[in-house]
Structure formats: structure tokens, C-alpha cells
Amino acid sequence: MFGLRNGTVGLRFTILYAGVFLLSGVGLLALTFLLASEARVSVPADRQAPTGDSVAEASQRIRHLQEQLTEVNALHSRQLLIGSLLALAVMAVVSVLVGRVLARRVLRPLRTITAATRRISADSLDRRLGVSGPADEVKDLADTIDGLLGRLETSFAAQRRFVANASHELRTPLATMRASVDVAVAKPGVTRQTLALGDRLRTQLDRVDELLDGFLTLARAQHGVPADAADVDVDDLVARALTGHGTEIAAKRLSVTEDLRAGVRARGDAALLSRMVENVVDNAVAHNEEDGWIQVETSLEDTEVRLVVRTGGRVLDQRDVDRLARPFERLGADRIGSENGSGLGLSIVAAIAAAHGGRLELLARAQGGLRVSITLPSVPVPAEARA
Template identity: 40%
Template sequence: MKLRTRLTAWYAGVFLIAGIALIGLNYWLLAEWMPLEGMAVSRALPTEAAATYPGIAAVEAGVLPADTLVVSGADFAADTMNTVLWQSVIALLVAAVIAVWLGWVVAGRVLAPLHSITSTAHRLEAEQLDRRIELDGPPDELKELADTFDGMLDRLASSFDSQKRFVANASHELRTPLAVQRTLIEVALGAPDASDDIRRLGAHLLDTNERSEKLIDGLLLLARSDRGLATRELVWLDEVIDDEIETCAALAAEKKVTFGVRSRRYLVDGDPVLLAHLVGNLLRNAVLYNEPGGSVTVELDRELIVSNTGPTVPAQAVPGLFEPFRRLRDRTGTAGSGLGLSIVQSVARAHHGSVKARPNGGGGLVVHVNLPETGVRQPS
């Protein structure tokens, strides 16, 4: 039961209890006041009763009209009490209905700031912490709660920004020494007197250096996408897919993997560089974590679906693949850095989209990317 319903029920319950108590009090007071108990209309009133109630006069029964109904005082009192009781109950029920409606309206107005807090919390994401409640009103408990919530968001936003700046700055600082190391290794390998052992060691160091540079580039891209989109433009996603498939053609030929593509025109409002990285990471992962003679299927209709063949992926391991540096045990021998799906997820969120994955039936992985499509269509 929602809080508004509970508050309305409490309001109505308190009103009914107070109304019943009031009816009981009125009934008791009326019973104490009733003066006709034990008397008849045709009989003369006692002297003290006539003095107490001067508006009541006694008449002889013989002078009453023929159609006069003579009742006893007890019957008259009982009938009066019953009439008052039932009319009071009906009035209480009508007032209770009105009280329930008023309670519902008042509860809604009282809880309106809580709805504002809840809706703001639902709209918040790690990439969009700029929303605030900024509740206006008297300094009551709800105002204090809203201000506390805004203060917490300020601290969270500051913490996230500091973390992203640290990753970006650290990645930039690491690129320079890696570039220097690569240059020194290439110079050493180009020396005429370099031995075979030195050349083998140099080739291994160059490979390690390349892996480190890819890792740093991935961290920079991840930090950039986590900060959200500074600018947007219209991008044809199907053209991005065609370009990235062409880029991955050499790697696919080396791995003996074939592509199958089925797409339509699909327009997205976003960053073309980040979208290219999203598609490129999906395709390279699908090729790298495939088997010789395998295939990669790309479908673009309501969403982008990339599936590949390959080793069986346990269902319980799929959520962990979206975490940075998380890979399956049998994937550690590949050239990947473990950031591919993390970058895909981050870029999709920056475009207000979503990513989910599931194991492929015959082995491999199926990744679904849902990106908001614009209402613009290319004329046929």
C-alpha cells in the first residue's frame, strides 16, 4: 500500500473515531434532556415540569380533535432518539466520504516534495549528476530532506569528476614515456650490430609496448565517454558499421572469420567518433574471441545485434564481461585489453542507450545495443 493511501486511511479513521464519539456524546446528552419519559399527552403535567418547560401546556383529552394520535412520552422519546441516531449516522457517512476525498487531496499535497525527490533520483546517472531538487518552501522536515539530498549529489558529482579527471590525466601522462620507450626500442632494433637475441627481445618489448598503448587509449576513451557528450550531430549508424567492417577485414582474414551483415538506414544523434569506437570494439571482440572458420553476424533493425561463434560462454559470466579488465579465463591469451565491452556500455549510456548480452546457442556471444533512433528518415 502506498504512503498516500495509508495517510488517507489514517485521516479517515481518525475522523470516523471522532465522529462516532461525537454522535455518542450527543445521543447521551439528548437522552438526559428528554422531558416526556413516563408521561402521556392526555394527562396533566406535573407542576414542576410545567415550570421547567413553560412552552408545554396540558389540555383535556375531550377537547382534542378526533384524529389526534395520543402517544406515551416513552414512545415519543424512543422515536425521537432513533430518528436522531439514524440521521447522525447518515450524516457521518456522508462526511466520511468527503473526509476521505479531502484526506487524499491533502496527502497528495503533503507528499508532492517526496515525489519530486523520487523523480530526480530516478533520472540520475553516474554520467548525469547535474540535476538538483532545489525544493522551495518553509524550513520543515521535507525541505531538510531535499537539501540533504542535494548536498549528497554535490559530493557525488565532485567525486565522480575527480575520478574521471584522474584517469584521463594519468593516461595522458603515461602515453609520453611509452612513446619514448617505443622510439628507443625501434632505434636499438635498427642498429646494424644488433644480435638476434636483442632483436627477439626488442620485438617482444614492442609488442608489450603496443598492448600498453592500446590499454591507455582505451582508458582515455572510457573516461571521455563517461563524461558524456559535449556535442552531438546526426550519424548514420549503418555507414559506421560498413566502415568498421572494412577496417576489421584484415583481422578477420587473419583469423579466417567471415562477416554476415543485414542492416537498414539508421540515424543516431550522437558523437561519430564514440559511435565508431562502439561498433569497432564489438566487431573486433567478435573476431578476436572467435574460432578459425567462424562467423560474425551483424544485424541492424530496431537495435544493433552482433553475434559470433566461438567457445561456449557461461551465462553467469556474461555480466562480468562489461566490467573493466574482466575477461573469461580462456580469453587471456588474446590481444585484447579487457576494456572492449566496458567502452561499448559507456558509449551507449552516453547516447542514452543500453547494452545487454547473452550466450550464443552454439557457442560465442550475442550483444544487443539499443541506441535511440531519431525521427529523421532519408528520402527514398
């Protein structure tokens, strides 16, 4: 009963088929045993009555035959009972095996649908199950899933187009606003309050521009890797990102330790991969503490390239860290409107990694700080590069 309520569908079908098969066998054996027990061997009565001295001899002979028949019937009953029990044991084993085979046979189309559905992700919604066969319940289920995938694909594509188009269209009025501010503060006789207001407006416009750039990059990453992908040296991307943040690193007096393996390459869009590494390094610098440290390392493990960035700092809650890969998520009090970025950095990293067949892992270090790990499919290194 526990297996029927809490087991898998395959287990429930196996128990059901085995139970029905076994009960049928038990009923058949019980009927056979009942009929056999009723068919007892008996001694027919003599139609001619014995006379004289033969009466005693006949009675003794009848009793002897009855005792022999009783023993034969008892032996026959024991043999039939033992044979029935053996047959029942064999049928129990056979019923489980037959039930398992039947359950797997019945659930085979569902396993095929499950495996095909698992291979479909947000980046491959154009794929369909395409189950063929008679118009039964299984095909109805597959067609329903295909219809759902079609609606999801349309919805995802519309969302991405909206984000990309809106971000692109907003750049024109943003540039106009920036030009108007520059013209206003450049006029002669401008008051100090006007100059201060112009500076604040430029700062906010820069933040809006950064946010729009993040939206465009995120939308581009969610569209997948373009067909003209190239082999990109991950170590070179890391070195350029660290060099680009040299001023911020020096201002915070950060200690940077590099352990970069030469020739580690990934295949994909160079601009997107560069932005991914840039965001990871920027996150490590911007959210670090004064006189802190950063450890950057790259490695090649089997068929994967791994980039790991570790930073020190206060002890973080892993539940808060897990949300950092979502758009506009920040740690603690750093919510929307803070000065610490737009909240799109690590979500862009996660989207770019997923678009290239990789993944982003965020781990709160027990000693404090954060460990950011990016894994991407590697590109075979030529022999001359390994030498």
C-alpha cells in the same frame, strides 16, 4: 496495520488521516447518541391529586400516555441509530477521500524532489533541485541532496581528469621505451636472446598502448557528446568495421551475415560512435570460435536506431554476461593479463552509448553465444534518402 507497516508513505498517511478523522466522527456521533438517549420525554406529575372517580380514569390515561411515550422514544432511538450509522458510513468514505487529498498535499514536495533526482544521472551531476520555500524539513532535505550532488560532481570530474591526464602523460615515457627497445635490437651483433626479449617488450608495450587508448576513449565518452556533434550513418560505420576485420574473419573462417538498413543515422561524435561500432565488431570476432558465425543488423524503430550483433559459441551464464559492461571484466578464466584484450571494450561501448542518450544490452543466447544490442536516438531521415 499491514498497510501502515508495509505500504507506501502516501498510503500510510491516508490511513492515518482517515483513521483520525473517522475516530473523531465516531466519538462525536457516540456523544450525540448518548445525550439524545438520556433526554427522554416524560409525563409531568399532576400537582393536584385527583378525587373520587377521577382516580381510575387518570391512572388509565397515564398508562396510555406512558405506552405512547415509550413507543415514541423507541422509534426515536431507532431513527437516531440508523441516522448515525448512515452518517458514519458517509464519514468513512469522506475520511478516506480527505485523507488521500491531505496525504498527496503533504507529499507533493517529496514527489517533486524524487522526480527531479531521478532525472539526474552521472552525466548531469551539474543539475540541482533548487527547492525554494520556507526553511522546513523538506527544504533541508533538498539542500542536503544538492550538497551531495555537488560533492559527487567534484569527485566524478576529478576522477575523469585523473584518468585522462594520467593516460596522456604516460604516452611519452611509453614512446621513449619503445624507441629504446628499437635502438637496442637494431645494434649490430645483437644476440638471439636480446631479439626475443625485444619482441616480447614490443608486445607488452603495444598492450599498454592499447590500454591507455582505451582509458582516453572511456574518459572522453564519460565527458559527454561535444557541442559540434554531427549526423553519422550507422550502416557505414558497421561496413567499415567489418572491412577492417576482414583478415581476422578470414583467419577464423567466420560466416558473416549482414542485414543493414540504409539511411539509419544517429547524431553524435563521429570518432566515438566509430570506436563504439569497432569495439562491438572486434568483440564478436576476437571472442568467436573457429568456423563460427556473426550476424549484424541495423533497424529503425520509432525514434531509435538499433544495432544488433549476434555470435555463436558456448552457452554463457547471464550473470557473467551482465558484468561485461564493467571495466576489466571478462568471461570465465579470461581475467586481467589474458591475451584477449584489455577488458575495456564493452565498457567503452556502454559509456559511448550512454553519452549519446542510448543504452547497451547484453544477452546470453539460450542456443549459445552472445547478443549485443545498442540503441541510440535516431535522426530523421530526409525524403530523398528514403526514396
